[in-house]
Amino acid sequence: MHDNVRFDMLHNPNLSLTSTLERLYKLAKLMADCVVPLEYGISIENKRAVATKLCKELVEKIKYDLIIAKTDNQVDMRYMIDLSHSADLSINTLGRRIRTRLYFTSESHLHSLLNVLRFTQSDAPDCLDCPLTSDARRMLKETPELCYLTQIVIRLFEDTKKDMHDPKRFRIEIGFSPGATANPIHLSEEIRDGESTRYDTHKMNAISKDMLTCDDLEAYLEESITYGFTEESESEMAEKKEKEEKQKKKDKQKQEKREKDISPSTTPSSPEMPGGEENEQVKEREQEKEKEERRAKVVAAHERKKWLVGGIAAVSLSLGLASLFLAKQFSTSNSRRWQR
Numbered sequence: 516m517h518d519n520v521r522f523d524m525l526h527n528p529n530l531s532l533t534s535t536l537e538r539l540y541k542l543a544k545l546m547a548d549c550v551v552p553l554e555y556g557i558s559i560e561n562k563r564a565v566a567t568k569l570c571k572e573l574v575e576k577i578k579y580d581l582i583i584a585k586t587d588n589q590v591d592m593r594y595m596i597d598l599s600h601s602a603d604l605s606i607n608t609l610g611r612r613i614r615t616r617l618y619f620t621s622e623s624h625l626h627s628l629l630n631v632l633r634f635t636q637s638d639a640p641d642c643l644d645c646p647l648t649s650d651a652r653r654m655l656k657e658t659p660e661l662c663y664l665t666q667i668v669i670r671l672f673e674d675t676k677k678d679m680h681d682p683k684r685f686r687i688e689i690g691f692s693p694g695a696t697a698n699p700i701h702l703s704e705e706i707r708d709g710e711s712t713r714y715d716t717h718k719m720n721a722i723s724k725d726m727l728t729c730d731d732l733e734a735y736l737e738e739s740i741t742y743g744f745t746e747e748s749e750s751e752m753a754e755k756k757e758k759e760e761k762q763k764k765k766d767k768q769k770q771e772k773r774e775k776d777i778s779p780s781t782t783p784s785s786p787e788m789p790g791g792e793e794n795e796q797v798k799e800r801e802q803e804k805e806k807e808e809r810r811a812k813v814v815a816a817h818e819r820k821k822w823l824v825g826g827i828a829a830v831s832l833s834l835g836l837a838s839l840f841l842a843k844q845f846s847t848s849n850s851r852r853w854q855r
Contacts, residue, residue: 517543524699540699548659555626559634566630567742573624574631577616577669578736581729584614584671585685614671625661632689632722636742643735646689651722655691662694664716671729682730689723692716 520540523530530536555569556562567574596609633652635642645652668690677684696717 517547521699544660551660552626555623555630562630563634563636563742566627566634567636567739570624570627570631571740573618573620573628574736574739576618578733578740580616581669581671581687581733583612584616585673585729622661622665625665625667628667629655629691631736631739636738643731643738646687646724646727646732646735647722648724651691651720654720654722658693660693660696662696664692665694666690666692666716666719668719669732682728683726685729687723687727687729687732688721689727690719691722692719 517540520536520543523532524536524540556565595612596604596606598609601609632647633645633655635645647655670688670690672686672688674684674686694716697715
């Protein structure tokens, strides 16, 4: 409701609903400012858990991009210029690495990423410190809405005067802007295009600590990734264990049913013989009986085959003798006719 009303106030002046939309926007904004931040956790522990799970892949990508940006000897073709279009590019150094990253994501990932930066992964004393200042955390807490063009900017600076192994050689600065937070005004269509303040974005504020090194931010992001992976692994392991127990129970029931069907229901088991050995003997007797039946069928088929072959031979011999007799009779009658 809040997003729809805000959009209509900014872009649909032809509705002629100025007073109605303004009242509706004020009521919807009060509810949105209260409900939307709570969608990503109520307590700090909830916000921390939801954030680490929701934007774990995004945090991994940011950490990897920071490593690529500050490293010259690590080659990754995904971060090189596509030379197939070099003729259309007015760039002198085509072989250089591209270090600029633009992430276009949703409001949910923005809330989650800010919560990752705001809240440390645990309250333990050995936990890494938050990379944001106390004023920045208070400012983020008081920010009611992340509007269009909300920006989180991570800038990496290199001090070439320092040694390559010095952690202070690479410094990080994090900036934040909640976007176009100006109150939307439902203007008439004639004067709307001349009112540009409706699209003004909030200024960018630095929210990171002074002299925050790249190694510190990478370690903090790695801790967040590990925390999210650990929580996810524990839940997955519990779910997997529950499935395995259910499967074992089903297999046990099937085995019991199979044994019940195989065991004879009319013959009582001998007191000297356990039920398992009796079942084995019953199976052996059944197998022997099946073998005898198959052997008898083979013998009977063999006898039928011999009888059939003998019958065919006898019939063939009888037909041959009959043919000779008829031929002899035919030749005798012809010779007598010629004599006459």
